[in-house]
Amino acid sequence: MEFYELVALERGSKLNLIVWLQNRSLLANPLRCAQCNIHMEMKKRNNHVDGFHWRCSGCKKKRSLRTNSWFEEFPRVSLGMLLLCIYYFVCEDTQRKTAQRLNLNQGLVSRIFRNLQDVCSRDLVERPVIPFGGPGTAVKCDESKFNHKAKYNRGRRAARDTWVFGIITTEFTPARGYFQVVDRRNIATLDPIITRCIRPGTVLYTDDWAAYRGMAARINVADHRIVVHARNFVDPLTGFHTQEIESCWNNLKLGQKMRRGIKRDDLQSYLDEQMWRQWRAGDHRHILQNFLAVIPQQYVFTNPAL
Numbered sequence: 001m002e003f004y005e006l007v008a009l010e011r012g013s014k015l016n017l018i019v020w021l022q023n024r025s026l027l028a029n030p031l032r033c034a035q036c037n038i039h040m041e042m043k044k045r046n047n048h049v050d051g052f053h054w055r056c057s058g059c060k061k062k063r064s065l066r067t068n069s070w071f072e073e074f075p076r077v078s079l080g081m082l083l084l085c086i087y088y089f090v091c092e093d094t095q096r097k098t099a100q101r102l103n104l105n106q107g108l109v110s111r112i113f114r115n116l117q118d119v120c121s122r123d124l125v126e127r128p129v130i131p132f133g134g135p136g137t138a139v140k141c142d143e144s145k146f147n148h149k150a151k152y153n154r155g156r157r158a159a160r161d162t163w164v165f166g167i168i169t170t171e172f173t174p175a176r177g178y179f180q181v182v183d184r185r186n187i188a189t190l191d192p193i194i195t196r197c198i199r200p201g202t203v204l205y206t207d208d209w210a211a212y213r214g215m216a217a218r219i220n221v222a223d224h225r226i227v228v229h230a231r232n233f234v235d236p237l238t239g240f241h242t243q244e245i246e247s248c249w250n251n252l253k254l255g256q257k258m259r260r261g262i263k264r265d266d267l268q269s270y271l272d273e274q275m276w277r278q279w280r281a282g283d284h285r286h287i288l289q290n291f292l293a294v295i296p297q298q299y300v301f302t303n304p305a306l
């Protein structure tokens with residue numbers, strides 16, 4: 001699926017685009033009338049952004065082409081524009097750039113991108129990436145400070161530091177992880193997250209932060225090893241490599257920088273998006289395809305239109 005293909009769809013006939021979306025289960029085809037329990041028919045609809053709508057030959061009811069689909073979330077934006085927004089989101093283009101390219105309001109693009117991040121978050125719930133690890137694998141737990149975007153008083157230090165707790169596994173190259181915004185970095189907060197994320201038998205690496213002390217007695221791990229300030233540490237026993245871990249964190253921070261900071265309230269959505277990219281996006285040539293395949297899992301338009 002190439003960019004020029006999407007641009008051609010956006011510029012081409014409305015019907016072509018509709019059929020393309022229907023073939024990928026991104027729009028219902030056909031829509032069923034709940035009252036009459038029959039398939040509705042697609043009819044031309046003049047002076048409307050979609051150019052078509054559904055009509056029931058029984059009760060004469062009319063329904064949008066977007067009924068029960070993701071596209072229903074932004075009814076005034078054309079299907080083609082929304083498809084291009086999805087493309088730019090998948091490519092990690094910034095909201096500002098996307099708004100400029102498509103000549104859309106930046107607030108609207110921001111809402112669309114947030115909505116697409118929610119698609120990632122829900123996919124992580126439906127197809128969880130945790131637990132990972134297990135015998136023969138090693139993970140590293142870290143806490144990292146993410147200075148979020150200050151809403152007011154630019155230049156003043158944020159009133160409260162925002163910490164992200166992460167567990168990264170080197171089972172894969174590049175490394176993958178689980179990341180969560182945490183209010184505190186104490187045992188009561190971190191232990192349950194670790195227990196939830198890793199399988200028994202994993203070798204656990206941490207720094208010498210107080211909350212990690214005595215962890216092997218509390219959590220079912222093969223071993224707990226402490227590594228401090230080691231940028232290029234390699235464990236000869238497990239092949240565990242801190243460089244992979246460092247670059248995983250650096251990528252997260254880089255994405256935050258590209259977005260010119262992320263507000264604390266938006267940070268978990270950003271982390272979910274990045275987790276989705278690490279675990280579910282696949283090869284870069286297939287990200288768009290893989291992302292578009294997730295959307296129909298969450299919008300069940302086989303439900304009849306009420």
Ligand SMILES: [Zn+2]
Nearest residue numbers: 033036056059
């Ligand atoms: Zn009907």
